[in-house]
Amino acid sequence: MKCVSCKDEYGTADAGTCRECYEEASETEEELKREIEELKSKVNFLRFWTPLDSRPHHYHRSITPCFTDVLLVAFDEDSGKPVTDSVPVAANKAVLASRSPVFRAMLETEMEESLSGTIKLSDVSYDALRAFVHYLYTAEACLDDEMACDLLVLADKYEVKHLKTYCEKYMISKLNWESSLISYSFAHQHNANNLLDASLSLILDNMEKVSKLGEYQELVEKDPRLLVEIYEAYLSKQVNTAAVATPAAVVHESKVTRRIF
Amino acid sequence: MKCVSCKDEYGTADAGTCRECYEEASETEEELKREIEELKSKVNFLRFWTPLDSRPHHYHRSITPCFTDVLLVAFDEDSGKPVTDSVPVAANKAVLASRSPVFRAMLETEMEESLSGTIKLSDVSYDALRAFVHYLYTAEACLDDEMACDLLVLADKYEVKHLKTYCEKYMISKLNWESSLISYSFAHQHNANNLLDASLSLILDNMEKVSKLGEYQELVEKDPRLLVEIYEAYLSKQVNTAAVATPAAVVHESKVTRRIF
Secondary structure, three states: OEOOOOOOEOOHHHEOOEHHHHHHHHHHHHHHHHHHHHHHHHHHHHOOOOOOOOOOOOOOOOOOOOOOOEEEEEEEOOOOEEOOOOOOEEEOHHHHHHHOHHHHHHHHOOOHHHHHOEEEEEOOOHHHHHHHHHHHHHOOOOOOHHHHHHHHHHHHHOOOHHHHHHHHHHHHHOOOOOOHHHHHHHHHHOOOHHHHHHHHHHHHHOHHHHOOOHHHHHHHHHOHHHHHHHHHHHHHHHHHHHHHHHHHHHHHHHHHHHHHO | OEOOOOOOEOOHHHEOOEHHHHHHHHHHHHHHHHHHHHHHHHHHHHOOOOOOOOOOOOOOOOOOOOOOOEEEEEEEOOOOEEOOOOOOEEEOHHHHHHHOHHHHHHHHOOOHHHHHOEEEEEOOOHHHHHHHHHHHHHOOOOOOHHHHHHHHHHHHHOOOHHHHHHHHHHHHHOOOOOOHHHHHHHHHHOOOHHHHHHHHHHHHHOHHHHOOOHHHHHHHHHOHHHHHHHHHHHHHHHHHHHHHHHHHHHHHHHHHHHHHO
8 A cells, every 4th residue: 555645655564544534634734733823923913022122232222212111120139239230121011010910019009119110120130131021022032051040030930920831841851860959959949840840750760870969968958858858759659669560560470370380 | 454543444445644654643733732732822921911801891990000001092083072982992002002013103203192192093983992902912802794894994004914814814704705796895995905815706706696786886886996807807717717728628639539539
């Protein structure tokens, strides 16, 4: 027979679908592709032009007005001053409030931020602040390891779930057993449950190697409760594996017994 | 053989794909579905809460502030007053400017609308104005025949391409030969090229019946140039059909000839 898709000859053993199912599947694929095109065009429509778009270089002033009514400032808590080399990032209250319930609460009530028109964000670099505002406008960000961490922290603090998931996905794609313990601790601190699960799974698969990492010793000193949680999960996995393995072993043994006698 | 998809038995004549292609296609389908989920979540993130959302009934005042800084008024050009039973619809300049280049130009420059904070929209019902603003915030609209027309007119006037395409799709899905002439004329007036093409195609397929419609006579009086355009397309189609038909007829004839001798 000739495959209607790849046009190669194949035998009965390598047969896949009947023609009707192939045609249905092709139609489904076309429909899904159309849906994707429609959604992409919707995203493009809903995507906001960002106040940062109009600045070719970040220390140039915006050339065109862009309906901004609030300033975000990267603030250094220790010195009580804005972070060095940073300028305020202009944004629109409606955009901030629409994307983050924390900003919404700040701006809707008569809080300091609402009255002064300035929001101070502490413990954030100027670049991360710019990327954060850009994401709130466009749902887009260029991530590297550092930026993914910085944005996840902001996403957690300002409750921007979509951004948190986006950063978690990036960080999960970069996970390996050597970084799994740091990631677990980071995920724990910033309520990143997807990253937490992925890190834990890697740790449990490499428990012995992980227990010899320098970061493991640091955690013993700094936050031993986290290690207790990990060991509890490890124990639970061991018990479950044993429970699953036992009946199979019994079956296997009985088969062997039967074969001998 | 047994189809791996529907599990029914089938013979060689009804064979579709080989197993490898089936598995690849299944993976592709899963990937497309994941992409759709991601895009949906992006749309949900980018979708704006609308100032209308917080009003359970349109003549109730907004309960929570919603960062609006401009009012849109459905205006009756004849009386020089707002349309009866309408109240101003509050919106955010940044949202309007982001969705429509026409609003952007109005609001960025020192035009009347920018200074007064009020935009007057003529020849529009209050319901259509509300639906228009809602769409600009959310990319969503509930259409019926009347609303699709009203929103398409607004989309054309304020250059909101995404909404225009959305209305055109709805109107194309409702097209029939009896409405094709009115649709063609409407599409012509409001630069709706997709609807124009779809209407024209239906008209050309039903030329004789369409030429007996009451709307045809009306068009003869009001806008005969439109009918000329239609007849030109009809003539062109006739010529093309004849050109395509001729070689086929020749082939057919030669086959018949060969079979006889």
